[in-house]
Amino acid sequence: MNDDSDKILNCYLAGIAGEAEIRALEERLRTDALFRKELLIQAAFDTELPVALRELANGQTDQALQPAYPASSRKLLVAPHPQAHRSSVGRRDLRGSTSWLAIAASLAAVAGALIYGTWHDQPPQVIATIADTSPGVTVAVPGRAAEPAMVGMPVHAGDVVTTPADGKASLQYVVNDRLEATTVRLLAGSELRLWKEDSGKRVHLAQGVMLCEVARQEEGRSMIVTTPHAEVEVLGTRFKLAAAEETHLMVDAGSVRLLELASDREIIVSAGGQAVAKGQRHDPYTQVTETFDTADSTAANGWSGIGNTANGHDFGWINSGLGPGGAAGGVFVRASSFSQFADTSIGTVSRTGTLRLAGSLQLANSNYDGMFQIGYFNPGEGRGNFLGLIFVEPIDGGGKPFRCYVVVEGEGGADTGIIELPQNATLSFDLTWTGNPDGSGTLSGTVAGQRVFVPVEAGAGNFSAFGLLSGGARDNDALKTTSNCYFDNLIYTAAAEKNSKR
Amino acid sequence: VNSSENHSFNDIILRQVISEDPVVRAYVYSATCGHRDMEDIIQEVWQVVCLKIRDYDSARSFRAWVLGITRLQVLKWRQSQARSRLLLNPDVLDLLAETAEEERREIDDRCQFLRECLGGLPQHSRRLLQKKYNDGMTIADISKHLNKRVAALEMALVRVRRTLRDCIERKMAESTGGGS
Numbered sequence: 001m002n003d004d005s006d007k008i009l010n011c012y013l014a015g016i017a018g019e020a021e022i023r024a025l026e027e028r029l030r031t032d033a034l035f036r037k038e039l040l041i042q043a044a045f046d047t048e049l050p051v052a053l054r055e056l057a058n059g060q061t062d063q064a065l066q067p068a069y070p071a072s073s074r075k076l077l078v079a080p081h082p083q084a085h086r087s088s089v090g091r092r093d094l095r096g097s098t099s100w101l102a103i104a105a106s107l108a109a110v111a112g113a114l115i116y117g118t119w120h121d122q123p124p125q126v127i128a129t130i131a132d133t134s135p136g137v138t139v140a141v142p143g144r145a146a147e148p149a150m151v152g153m154p155v156h157a158g159d160v161v162t163t164p165a166d167g168k169a170s171l172q173y174v175v176n177d178r179l180e181a182t183t184v185r186l187l188a189g190s191e192l193r194l195w196k197e198d199s200g201k202r203v204h205l206a207q208g209v210m211l212c213e214v215a216r217q218e219e220g221r222s223m224i225v226t227t228p229h230a231e232v233e234v235l236g237t238r239f240k241l242a243a244a245e246e247t248h249l250m251v252d253a254g255s256v257r258l259l260e261l262a263s264d265r266e267i268i269v270s271a272g273g274q275a276v277a278k279g280q281r282h283d284p285y286t287q288v289t290e291t292f293d294t295a296d297s298t299a300a301n302g303w304s305g306i307g308n309t310a311n312g313h314d315f316g317w318i319n320s321g322l323g324p325g326g327a328a329g330g331v332f333v334r335a336s337s338f339s340q341f342a343d344t345s346i347g348t349v350s351r352t353g354t355l356r357l358a359g360s361l362q363l364a365n366s367n368y369d370g371m372f373q374i375g376y377f378n379p380g381e382g383r384g385n386f387l388g389l390i391f392v393e394p395i396d397g398g399g400k401p402f403r404c405y406v407v408v409e410g411e412g413g414a415d416t417g418i419i420e421l422p423q424n425a426t427l428s429f430d431l432t433w434t435g436n437p438d439g440s441g442t443l444s445g446t447v448a449g450q451r452v453f454v455p456v457e458a459g460a461g462n463f464s465a466f467g468l469l470s471g472g473a474r475d476n477d478a479l480k481t482t483s484n485c486y487f488d489n490l491i492y493t494a495a496a497e498k499n500s501k502r
Numbered sequence: 503v504n505s506s507e508n509h510s511f512n513d514i515i516l517r518q519v520i521s522e523d524p525v526v527r528a529y530v531y532s533a534t535c536g537h538r539d540m541e542d543i544i545q546e547v548w549q550v551v552c553l554k555i556r557d558y559d560s561a562r563s564f565r566a567w568v569l570g571i572t573r574l575q576v577l578k579w580r581q582s583q584a585r586s587r588l589l590l591n592p593d594v595l596d597l598l599a600e601t602a603e604e605e606r607r608e609i610d611d612r613c614q615f616l617r618e619c620l621g622g623l624p625q626h627s628r629r630l631l632q633k634k635y636n637d638g639m640t641i642a643d644i645s646k647h648l649n650k651r652v653a654a655l656e657m658a659l660v661r662v663r664r665t666l667r668d669c670i671e672r673k674m675a676e677s678t679g680g681g682s
Contacts, residue, residue, distance in 0.1 A: 015535050019587045029594050036601040041612060044528035045667070046536070048613045050635040052620050057632060187522065211522070213614070238610075250564060252610050272607065274564040 005035065009042050055132050055170065125453070126154040127194045127201075128171040131183065136164035141444075141451050157195040158444035158453040163208065165189050173201070173215075181215035182223070193434070195442055197455050200224065204434065209242040214254075226436060230277035231259040237271075247277040261437060342379050342467025349376055349463040351439050357388055357466075358430040358445075363402045363423055375407075376463035385410035385461035386469070387433055387443060391421070406431065406452045408443050411459025416452050520548045523565065524613045526572050529602040533576045533595050535588070543579050547572045566603050573599035611677065612670055619669035627662045634659060 005028075011017040012025055028035050130139070133149040140146035140160045147153075149169055155161060163169050163186050171194070173182040182201070186192055190208020194201070200221035203210075206228070214223050216236035225232040227243035237254025241247065249258055255270040262279035269275045349355060357375060375388015386409040394400035401420040408414055421427055427448040435441035438458040445452060520526055530543050550571050558567055576599075577592055590598070602609070620628065633639045633647070641659070645652045 012535050013532070015537070017535070017588070022588055022590065026590055026594050029590070029597060033601060036598055037605050037608075039532045040525075040528050040598065040602055040605060040609060043532035044524050044609045044613055045616065045670075047527040047531050048524055048616055049620075049631070049666075052613075052617045053628070053632055053636050055617065056620050056628065057636065238614075248564070252607070272563060 005038065009039055012039075013042060013046055125157045125196065126174050127157050127159075127196060128155040128173045128184070129153065129179070130155065130161075130169060131172040132168075132170035134163075134167040134169065136167040137169045137186075138162050141446060155194060156451065156453070157455070158442060158451070159194065161186060161190075161192045161194075163188055163190045181213070183213045185211040187211070195444075195453065195455055197440070197457070202226075202455075205241055205243050207243050209240065211238075211240050213238045227277070229261055229279060231261065231437065233257040233259075239269075246279075248274065249277070250274040342377070342465035350435065351385075351433075351441065351459070351461050351463070352435040352437055354435065355387065355433040355463075356431070357433075358428075360426050360428040362426050363391065363393075363421060373407075373469040374467075375469075376466050377469060378462075378464050379467075385463060387463060388431070389429065389447065390415075394423075404447060406443060406447060406454055408433075408441075408454055408456045410461040412440060412457030413459075414454050414456050416454055419447055419450055419452070421448050520544060520551060520568060523568070525565065525602050525606040525609050526568065528609055529569065529572060529599060530576060533590060533598060534579070535590075539579060543572075543575050546578075547575050550575065565606060569599060569603050569606075608674070611674065615670045615673040615677075616666065618673065619666050622669065623662065623665065627658075627665070630655070630658060631662060 008017070008021065008025055008028075011021060017025065029039065130137075130149045130151055130153045133151060135148075137149040138146035138161070139149050139153060139155060140162065141156070141158065146160075146162065149161065154174070155171060161169060161171065165188050167188055169186045171184045171186070171192075173180040173184075184192070184203070187209040190210060191206040192208070192210060193204045193206070196202060200217060201223040203223070203225045204227070205225060210225075212225070212234075214234050214236050217223055217234075219235075222233050222235050225234070225241060227241065227247040229243065229247040230249070232239075232241065232249060234254070234256040237256055238252040239254075239256055240250040240252070249256070249269055251269045251271055251273050253271050255268055257266060258269055258275050258277060259266045260277040260279075262277075267275060355376060361374075373386065373388060373390045375386055377386045377388075378384055386407060388407065390405045390407050392403040392405075394402060401422055404419040404421050406416045406419070429445070429447045431443055431445040431447070431452070433441055433443045436458075439460055440458040441456050443452075443454040443456065526544065526547065527540075530540050530547075534540055534543065547568065551568060554571070558564070573596065576595055580589060580592060580595065583589055620631075623631075630644070633644050634641070639647070641652055641655050644650075645655055648655070
């Protein structure tokens with residue numbers, strides 16, 4: 001475009017063109033498609049420039065503009081999976097304009113790794129970093145209070161990013177301590193969860209709108225975005241996804257595969273195209289939330305067991321008055337190599353659904369007694385399919401910490417490394433299983449204030465009971481007692497069909 | 503999510519999608535030459551989309567449908583400004599809407615490249631743009647603030663904008679395989 005045209009357009013868009021100039025502009029616009037395009041391009045430039053500048057300002061390391069997230073203040077949390085990432089501070093960023101972010105993210109990961117190393121072998125897995133945020137945006141680990149999002153703050157596997165009704169946030173992916181060109185912009189009223197599996201990036205948009213620009217992903221490691229209604233697979237593209245009563249997909253560049261969960265209908269949506277996925281996958285289950293009250297956990301209301309019923313033991317459980325937190329407490333007694341005590345009234349719980357296991361307990365030990373488990377399983381199948389916590393008592397008595405694992409057993413199973421838990425203290429846990437249509441999923445949350453995250457590969461298997469197990473592969477000692485173990489306010493929530501007997 | 507206007511969560515999502523759409527914004531801006539009513543028009547577009555969403559044929563492009571509604575809202579606004587001689591005629595606004603629909607992908611790309619190019623500007627250039635476009639300062643205000651001549655600042659602003667445009671053009675050429 002020549003300077004005269006430029007001048008005319010600038011005058012018009014600045015609102016300083018006179019009538020004669022506007023009539024001349026009209027004539028040109030009527031006959032010249034390229035000139036019309038140029039006007040729109042100029043207008044887009046003018047309207048986007050302030051927006052882009054704001055985004056850039058929020059992404060500065062300049063403290064006057066916005067303080068970067070203080071990496072060292074991030075609380076120490078238990079890492080999930082392998083791959084201890086080592087620092088690469090100072091490496092050239094994929095996108096020069098945001099190299100400060102690479103440094104911030106790396107510092108966060110390194111700081112986490114150093115402190116973390118005093119307790120565990122692996123640093124937290126940083127999935128992304130907050131590149132831009134407005135007030136009110138939060139980052140939360142399931143089961144913990146949400147933290148206000150700050151620019152440069154790392155987002156770990158399993159974290160939930162939530163934007164308020166008038167807020168926005170941008171996230172940029174981190175791969176091996178380096179920023180990747182993949183970005184996610186979250187608009188108002190959105191809730192997003194990120195994690196990674198060996199087969200690629202995973203995102204769950206529970207609600208709201210995300211504008212996603214995905215850098216080319218490695219072959220066989222596509223990014224999967226799920227909503228309550230759809231699954232979107234992408235190798236590298238730009239698209240918008242909005243989830244509310246239904247899911248709207250708009251593809252700006254490249255193409256993606258969209259699977260409508262309710263119908264299993266699959267379509268490829270190309271650049272410029274859009275699609276709507278309606279209805280949720282039919283879920284035959286009703287949600288059940290119950291509190292594990294040891295005083296009321298009898299055969300009459302659905303609890304049953306296999307194991308020692310002698311000497312006044314009720315399926316291995318001995319009520320022993322109130323625990324330290326005021327709720328019923330007791331002792332779980334192992335009678336043979338395998339005992340169980342379970343509520344079988346919840347019906348079958350699907351691995352593709354959502355489960356919550358939360359509560360508190362106190363562990364005490366005077367000698368080595370073995371191990372026990374709390375969670376969902378199938379009575380009579382031994383450990384088979386199991387989802388929950390495994391506690392192993394210390395070999396010596398006094399004062400040594402219990403060992404704990406957060407575990408999903410069965411197909412695609414995985415667990416955390418050892419989590420050490422002190423004796424004679426009230427320990428809370430809050431775990432959430434989020435299953436996907438293919439039976440893969442994540443078990444995440446906190447145990448005794450420590451973050452846990454267990455990504456599980458696809459597989460089959462359901463759970464028909466909640467309760468306690470004793471014995472198993474990790475320890476086969478028989479006739480042992482898990483003594484002085486109190487359970488307070490133990491809650492389990494399952495998307496399950498209740499049996500008619502309750 | 504609460505809304506004081508009794509709109510559903512879906513509606514709020516639509517508002518976000520529409521108000522964030524650079525093509526909708528560019529069309530409304532160019533059709534109204536940056537009139538102060540621009541944001542109101544976009545808000546009205548959202549309201550109409552909410553009312554008519556059930557009529558939307560999902561076989562059509564959603565953005566094209568929204569752009570069609572935008573065009574009608576701009577025409578409605580144009581009628582309310584009938585006495586003004588400083589606005590484009592309706593037939594030209596229709597042509598602009600057609601072009602916006604045809605060129606929406608390129609406009610999207612350019613907006614993305616704008617962000618990348620801004621990141622590559624020297625700090626002092628970005629600061630100047632910030633003051634002008636985000637802080638709402640006039641050139642005269644900036645002149646006092648930075649203790650620089652108005653004419654020099656005006657020229658600097660023109661140069662920075664030109665630098666950005668050149669950068670965007672270069673990236674566009676590279677992305678379409680025309681770059682060196």
